[in-house]
Amino acid sequence: MRFSVLTLFPEMIRNTLETSITGKALEKGLFELETIQIRDHAVNSYGKVDDYVFGGGKGMLLMAEPVYQSWLDAVKCYSSVHADTEFEQAADSSVKRARTIYLSPKGRRFDQEAAARIAKQDHVILLCGHYEGIDQRVLDQIVDEEISLGDFVLTGGELAACVVIDAAARLLPGVLPAEEAYMNESHMSGLLEQPHYTRPSEWQGREVPEILLSGHQARIERWQYLRSLMETLDKRPDLLRSSDLKIEDWEDLIVILQEDKSRK
Ligand SMILES: C[S@@+](CC[C@H](N)C(=O)[O-])C[C@H]1O[C@@H](n2cnc3c(N)ncnc32)[C@H](O)[C@@H]1O
Numbered sequence: 716m717r718f719s720v721l722t723l724f725p726e727m728i729r730n731t732l733e734t735s736i737t738g739k740a741l742e743k744g745l746f747e748l749e750t751i752q753i754r755d756h757a758v759n760s761y762g763k764v765d766d767y768v769f770g771g772g773k774g775m776l777l778m779a780e781p782v783y784q785s786w787l788d789a790v791k792c793y794s795s796v797h798a799d800t801e802f803e804q805a806a807d808s809s810v811k812r813a814r815t816i817y818l819s820p821k822g823r824r825f826d827q828e829a830a831a832r833i834a835k836q837d838h839v840i841l842l843c844g845h846y847e848g849i850d851q852r853v854l855d856q857i858v859d860e861e862i863s864l865g866d867f868v869l870t871g872g873e874l875a876a877c878v879v880i881d882a883a884a885r886l887l888p889g890v891l892p893a894e895e896a897y898m899n900e901s902h903m904s905g906l907l908e909q910p911h912y913t914r915p916s917e918w919q920g921r922e923v924p925e926i927l928l929s930g931h932q933a934r935i936e937r938w939q940y941l942r943s944l945m946e947t948l949d950k951r952p953d954l955l956r957s958s959d960l961k962i963e964d965w966e967d968l969i970v971i972l973q974e975d976k977s978r979k
Pocket of ligand 1: 843
C-alpha cells in the first residue's frame with residue numbers, strides 16, 4: 716500500500732512517520748510513504764503557491780494549479796511504479812485508481828471504521844491544506860472524500876494526515892507483531908478495551924486484580940469482557956446499544972461493582 720502526501724511541510728510527515736512502529740514498517744517495506752512538496756509546483760520561480768481570497772478576508776488560500784500538479788505527480792508516480800505493462804499504464808492514467816482524501820475541519824469525523832476502510836486501498840493520496848485552505852475548484856476536481864480529526868481547527872492538515880496514516884498503517888499485515896495486538900483494542904469491537912496491568916503485581920499499595928494472576932483463562936477472558944463493558948458504560952455510554960448487554964452481563968457487572976466498592 717502506498718500513501719502519497721501533498722504538503723508544504725514534508726518534514727513534518729517524515730519526522731513523525733519514520734519514527735517507532737510506522738518507521739520500522741516503512742524500513743521493512745510493509746507500506747510506502749511518498750511526500751510531494753506542493754511548492755515544487757509553484758506558479759513562479761519565487762515559489763508562489765498561495766494568493767488572496769476573492770471577495771475579501773484576511774487570509775491566503777492555496778492556489779488550484781500547484782495543488783493539481785502535485786496531485787498529478789502522485790497519480791503518475793504510482794502508475795509508473797506499479798503498472799506492469801504499457802497497457803496498464805495507459806489504463807491507469809485514464810481511470811483514477813488512487814483515493815484522494817482532503818484533511819479538513821469540514822470533513823467526516825475520523826474513526827476506526829474509516830481507518831480500516833483506508834487500510835484496504837492500494838493507493839491513498841492525502842492533501843494537506845494550510846492558511847485559509849485550498850481553492851474550491853481543485854477540491855471539486857480531485858477529492859473523493861474529506862476527513863476531519865474533530866470539531867476544531869488546526870493550522871495545517873499535516874498532523875491530521877499523520878494520524879490517518881498511523882491508524883491505517885497499523886492495521887496492515889505485519890506492521891504489528893500479531894493481529895491479536897489490535898483485534899481486542901478499543902473501537903475494534905465497538906467497546907473500549909479493559910484496563911491492563913504489568914509487573915510488579917503490587918505498586919504503591921495498589922494490587923493487580925487477583926483474577927489476572929490466577930492462570931484460569933476462561934475466567935480471565937470473562938473478566939476482561941466485563942471490564943471492557945464497564946469501561947464503555949463509564950466513559951463512552953454512547954457507544955453501547957442495549958442489545959450489547961445480556962441479563963447475565965448486567966448480573967455479573969453488579970457483582971463486580973459491589974466488589975470494587977468494598978475494596979475502596
Ligand atoms: C486553518 S485551516 C483552514 C480552516 C478553514 N478556513 C475553515 O474554516 O474550514 C488550514 C488547514 O488545516 C487543516 N485542518 C484544520 N483543521 C482540521 C481538522 N479538524 N481536521 C483535519 N484537517 C484540518 C486543513 O487541511 C485546512 O485546509
